[in-house]
Amino acid sequence: MRGEGGGRAQWQDLPAELRDAVARELGSPVVRATSQSGGFSPGSADRVVTASGRRAFVKSLDGGRYPGSDDFHRREAQVLGALPSGLPVPTLLALVETSGWVALVTEDVDGETPALPWQLPAVEASLNALAAVAAAEVPAALRTVLPRAEEGLAHDVAGFERLLTDPWPELERIDPWSAAHLDELAALARRGSRALAGEALSHGDVRADNLLHRPGGGVVVVDWPHAMLGSPVFDVVALLLNVRLSGSDVDVDALLVEWLPGAEDDATAVLCGLAAFFLDGSRQPPVPGLPALRAFQGAQAEVALTWLRERW
Structure with missing residues (x-):
C-alpha cells in the first residue's frame, strides 16, 4: 500500500509568485505540470516540463496554512544538498520560498513506484x-x-x-x-x-x-x-x-x-x-x-x- 493523503494542491493553485520563482530557477516557464499521487502531504507534488524542455519535480506547501510542515521541505533540501554524488537519491536543484510557501525542486527521476502487491x-x-x-x-x-x-x-x-x-x-x-x-x-x-x-x-x-x-x-x-x-x-x-x-x-x-x-x-x-x-x-x-x-x-x-x- 501507498500513503494517500487526499486533498493535494495542484500546480495551478499555487501563488503566481511561487510558480514564477520556480520558473526562474529552471530557466524558463513551466508549460506542463502533472500532479503525483501518493504520500500524505496536502501540498503540491508535480512533475513539470518547461518551455525549453527541461524536466523537474516540484513539491510545495503553504507554510501559513500548515505551520511547521513546510520545515520538511527545508530539511529535505539540507539533506539532499549535502549527500555525496553517486547515491540512489534525487539531485537537489533549488529551494524556493515566497508568498509564505516553500517549494523543493529536484530532478525528475525517470521511474515509477513499484506495482502492488510487491513482487x-x-x-x-x-x-x-x-x-x-x-x-x-x-x-x-x-x-x-x-x-x-x-x-x-x-x-x-x-x-x-x-x-x-x-x-x-x-x-x-x-x-x-x-x-x-x-x-x-x-x-x-x-x-x-x-x-x-x-x-x-x-x-x-x-x-x-x-x-x-x-x-x-x-x-x-x-x-x-x-x-x-x-x-x-x-x-x-x-x-x-x-x-x-x-x-x-x-x-x-x-x-x-x-x-x-x-x-x-x-x-x-x-x-x-x-x-x-x-x-x-x-x-x-x-x-x-x-x-x-x-x-x-x-x-x-x-x-x-x-x-x-x-x-x-
Whole structure:
C-alpha cells in the first residue's frame, strides 16, 4: 500500500509568485505540470516540463496554512544538498520560498513506484538501493544535524508504554492478543529502541511511494525529510512491512535472514516498535489536512502485529 493523503494542491493553485520563482530557477516557464499521487502531504507534488524542455519535480506547501510542515521541505533540501554524488537519491536543484510557501525542486527521476502487491525482484532492487544508502559515507555537515534514530524515534516506539498508562478500551476488541501481552510488548519495543542505534544513513520513511524504479533497473529513494543516523535494520524492516501490507506473498522472513544476518532478533524488536507507533497513532484524533493518515496507521498496525505474532 501507498500513503494517500487526499486533498493535494495542484500546480495551478499555487501563488503566481511561487510558480514564477520556480520558473526562474529552471530557466524558463513551466508549460506542463502533472500532479503525483501518493504520500500524505496536502501540498503540491508535480512533475513539470518547461518551455525549453527541461524536466523537474516540484513539491510545495503553504507554510501559513500548515505551520511547521513546510520545515520538511527545508530539511529535505539540507539533506539532499549535502549527500555525496553517486547515491540512489534525487539531485537537489533549488529551494524556493515566497508568498509564505516553500517549494523543493529536484530532478525528475525517470521511474515509477513499484506495482502492488510487491513482487520479489522489486523488493530486492529496493533492498539494494537501501543498502547503498546505508553504506554511504555521511558528510560531517550532516552528522552534526541529523537526529540519532534511537533518540528521534524514542517517543514513537514507546506506543505500548502509552497504552499501558493510558488504556484504550477498544484494543481488547481490535487486537485481543496485544491487549493480553502489553507488558511484554512494551519491553520488546524498548529493546527495539536500543536496536535503532548506529552510524548509517537511514531514510526513516520507507514505503512504496518513496521508491522510484527506473525502467532499465535500479531504484531511487525519494522524500528525505526524516533522514536519521542509525542502524540499517530500521529501513529494511519498514520496507518489508510495506511488502506485507500490500498483500504480497513474498517471504519477508527469508529476506530478513538474507539481508540482516545475525540481526533477526533486532529486526523483531524494531518491528515491535513500529507496531507500537502505528497502533498508538491510529487511536489519535485526525490530523488537519491528512484525512487518511489514521486509517493508514491502523492498517499498518494490524499487519505489523500479525507479523509480530508470527515471529513471537
